Amino acid sequence: MSSLSAKYSQFVMPDHINVVGTLFGGQMIAWVDLAAAKVAYRFLKSANVDGAVTRTIDQVEFKEPVYLGDWVNFTATIVAAGTTSFKIQVEAHAEGRNSEPRLACVATIVMVSVKKDNSGQYHKTPHGQSC
Numbered sequence: 001m002s003s004l005s006a007k008y009s010q011f012v013m014p015d016h017i018n019v020v021g022t023l024f025g026g027q028m029i030a031w032v033d034l035a036a037a038k039v040a041y042r043f044l045k046s047a048n049v050d051g052a053v054t055r056t057i058d059q060v061e062f063k064e065p066v067y068l069g070d071w072v073n074f075t076a077t078i079v080a081a082g083t084t085s086f087k088i089q090v091e092a093h094a095e096g097r098n099s100e101p102r103l104a105c106v107a108t109i110v111m112v113s114v115k116k117d118n119s120g121q122y123h124k125t126p127h128g129q130s131c
């Protein structure tokens with residue numbers, strides 16, 4: 001069975017750049033989290049939950065700089081499923097106008113599925129999904 005994945009892309013604009021002229025790492029992590037959220041959305045479509053929250057972002061590695069005007073193409077894949085948690089591997093490939101696509105960033109994210117109770121509070125809840 002093939003693993004569940006999702007794709008997501010962002011274009012690097014001037015607001016995303018740090019003082020040395022490359023993509024700000026915190027911006028990259030925010031996009032990584034969004035890419036993970038997209039595959040989480042698909043993973044939980046048939047589950048009796050209200051959503052998922054990010055519990056950990058681990059093993060973030062910035063492998064190559066990313067520049068103004070590059071596209072960043074993310075692939076997020078579900079790689080493990082627990083009772084309430086599930087693990088997502090994210091890869092970000094930078095695509096420049098004059099360069100070959102390159103693996104710019106990798107990270108591992110654990111999300112936990114949640115459900116809203118009658119008072120509006122969210123609590124962890126089993127997702128009942130497997131991968």
Ligand SMILES: CC(C)(COP(=O)(O)OP(=O)(O)OC[C@H]1O[C@@H](n2cnc3c(N)ncnc32)[C@H](O)[C@@H]1OP(=O)(O)O)[C@@H](O)C(=O)NCCC(=O)NCCS
Pocket residue numbers: 052053054055056081082083084085086110112114123124
């Ligand atoms: C996520 C949250 C609801 C979990 O509640 P909790 O009572 O702390 O849950 P637990 O410690 O029992 O962990 C829940 C699951 O996460 C897993 N987990 C917890 N810490 C982990 C870690 N460091 N690495 C990997 N998995 C972890 C547990 O093993 C468990 O998995 P399982 O049910 O599949 O066995 C709660 O910690 C929370 O609300 N955190 C803040 C989330 C947030 O604001 N995120 C940012 C915005 S999205």
